[in-house]
Amino acid sequence: MEVELSEEHQMIKDLVARFVTDELIPLESAVLERDANGQGMIIAADELERIDAKSKALGLWGLDAPEEFGGVDLPMVALMGVNEEMGKTVVPYVLPPESPNLRMLVATCNDKQKATYLAPYAAGVTHSAIAISEPGAGADPAAMSTRAVLEGDEWVINGRKIWTSKAEESDFTIVMAVTDKDKGARGGISAFLVDKGTKGFNILRKIPMVGGLYTYEIAFEDCRIPADNLLGTEGNGFAPMQLRLSTRRLQMVSRCVGIAQRCMDMVIEYAPQRETFGAPLSERQTIQWWVADAATQIYACRLMAHDIAKKIDAGKSVRTEVSMAKVYATEMAWDFVDKAAQVFGAMGQTKEMPFHLFAGNLRAMRIYEGPSEVHRWVVARDLMGLKR
Numbered sequence: 001m002e003v004e005l006s007e008e009h010q011m012i013k014d015l016v017a018r019f020v021t022d023e024l025i026p027l028e029s030a031v032l033e034r035d036a037n038g039q040g041m042i043i044a045a046d047e048l049e050r051i052d053a054k055s056k057a058l059g060l061w062g063l064d065a066p067e068e069f070g071g072v073d074l075p076m077v078a079l080m081g082v083n084e085e086m087g088k089t090v091v092p093y094v095l096p097p098e099s100p101n102l103r104m105l106v107a108t109c110n111d112k113q114k115a116t117y118l119a120p121y122a123a124g125v126t127h128s129a130i131a132i133s134e135p136g137a138g139a140d141p142a143a144m145s146t147r148a149v150l151e152g153d154e155w156v157i158n159g160r161k162i163w164t165s166k167a168e169e170s171d172f173t174i175v176m177a178v179t180d181k182d183k184g185a186r187g188g189i190s191a192f193l194v195d196k197g198t199k200g201f202n203i204l205r206k207i208p209m210v211g212g213l214y215t216y217e218i219a220f221e222d223c224r225i226p227a228d229n230l231l232g233t234e235g236n237g238f239a240p241m242q243l244r245l246s247t248r249r250l251q252m253v254s255r256c257v258g259i260a261q262r263c264m265d266m267v268i269e270y271a272p273q274r275e276t277f278g279a280p281l282s283e284r285q286t287i288q289w290w291v292a293d294a295a296t297q298i299y300a301c302r303l304m305a306h307d308i309a310k311k312i313d314a315g316k317s318v319r320t321e322v323s324m325a326k327v328y329a330t331e332m333a334w335d336f337v338d339k340a341a342q343v344f345g346a347m348g349q350t351k352e353m354p355f356h357l358f359a360g361n362l363r364a365m366r367i368y369e370g371p372s373e374v375h376r377w378v379v380a381r382d383l384m385g386l387k388r
Contacts, residue, residue: 005081011082012063012074014097017088019058023051024091028354031091033310036351041092041212051093052124054150061124063098069114069122076247077309080254087258090357092213096124099251101174104130104244106233108191117172117193127168131161131218132241139374141176141241142185146220148177148191148192155192155201155230157223163368167216168203171196175220176241179234191237193229200224211360246318249326249369251304256300256329256365262292263340271343287343294336303328316344320382326365331372334362 005013027047035041035191055061064079065071074082079099086095102122109118114209120126146159157177167173175307180188193199200223207215212335232240268291271282281287304325341348341355348355366372380386 002128005078007060007173007187009074009078009081012078013085014256015058016060016082018083019055019060020089022087023054024089026091027051027091028089029352030356032351032354035212035357040208041090041357043091043093052096055095056124061094061121064099065097065102065122069119074308075182075309075313076250077306077313080250080305080309081196081256083251084258084261084305085183086350088262090354090361095167096127097121098128098245100248101128101130103247104230106193108240112228113193113231121313126171127166127169128172128174129164129166129373130176130244131164131167132158132176134216135162136169139371142171142189142238143178144174144189145179146177147181148175148179148190150179150227153227154224155227157192157194158224159220160204161218161220162233163207163215164218165213165215167218168206173201173218174231174357176237183235185238189237189241190234191231191240192225192282194223194225198223198225209360209364211364212357213361213364216337242319245369246322249322250305250308250318252365252369253301253308253322253325253329256362258299258304260294260298260301260333260336260360263337263355264291267291267343269285274343274345281343290336291340294339295330297336301304301325301332304328318378323370323378326369327372327379330362330365334359334366337362 027043030047031041031043033282059072062069063070063082064074064076067073082095105118105121117126121128132141132144134144134146137145146157146161148155148157157175159177161175164173173196175194176189177190177192178184179190182188200221202218202219202221204219207217209215231237233249267287271287272280274281276284304321308321308325311318311321335359338353341353344353344355347353
């Protein structure tokens with residue numbers, strides 16, 4: 001199998017690569033400085049306004065949004081190239097809209113919700129979050145206890161969520177809640193759209209995470225939303241949530257390829273320049289083998305991502321393959337970021353270089369959207385025919 005994009009999709013990948021090189025990587029020094037000063041990995045408002053305008057002018061918004069909402073409707077196989085390029089920088093910028101939530105909305109929104117939520121989200125006008133994990137139900141979303149009860153023409157939500165990204169700045173949050181405790185994940189979990197500022201939607205705390213990012217803990221206390229804000233049908237929220245998770249996991253795989261490729265490029269450029277004991281690092285067998293092994297693993301990971309993307313575009317189930325790829329990609333990139341930092345010596349340990357943020361992001365990826373242990377369990381159960 002070849003990882004070869006069509007001419008059109010390769011042009012988009014190349015355009016994103018130039019955007020990352022020309023617009024995002026030059027911002028890294030400022031982002032790294034803010035993180036070193038304890039501000040977190042953030043983009044300043046004026047910087048965000050400028051790169052938003054630039055990316056929009058380049059036609060990079062709505063790349064996988066439906067054409068009816070002004071999007072390009074790219075297939076997943078093309079998005080793999082886009083996500084790989086976006087993974088090459090520590091600048092925390094996402095081309096609007098973020099694909100995982102978009103694909104869940106596309107699969108579930110009714111006509112009214114398309115106009116109210118999906119259309120402005122696809123256009124990059126609004127931002128969204130999703131609340132799944134709970135203090136006692138992280139890796140096992142089927143164990144969630146947040147409840148939603150229909151009272152007249154309103155749903156009343158009570159419970160607590162944690163590790164929710166972008167909850168404070170999002171215009172609406174997709175909230176997963178139990179609507180039938182007896183059925184659980186098999187027909188008892190529903191999805192809801194909760195607008196920012198809704199009474200009873202309480203952000204308890206902002207949690208600093210490794211890698212310079214933040215998540216939030218949220219409490220729902222008699223949070224009332226219109227009955228029309230049920231996303232999809234009652235009891236059928238688990239499958240669309242899994243669609244969202246699979247999209248995010250595959251996105252992670254491609255970003256891991258980008259991270260590893262960026263670090264390998266840095267090593268290849270730097271190794272001939274640094275001399276130790278009278279010879280450049282590029283002549284040391286250890287460094288040569290690190291680069292050779294990384295190139296091999298990046299190639300394998302890129303093949304995995306491309307194959308999974310083609311299967312998704314063909315409408316095939318990829319649950320097992322996505323689990324395989326997420327484990328392999330996150331651990332592969334984690335290993336080589338560590339080696340790249342080693343090549344750079346003391347400089348690689350400073351917060352002036354991007355390695356610590358790459359490492360922090362990768363460490364989180366090994367937990368987010370299911371830890372590696374759970375994904376290995378998924379693969380083993382499917383291959384061995386074990387009951388879920």
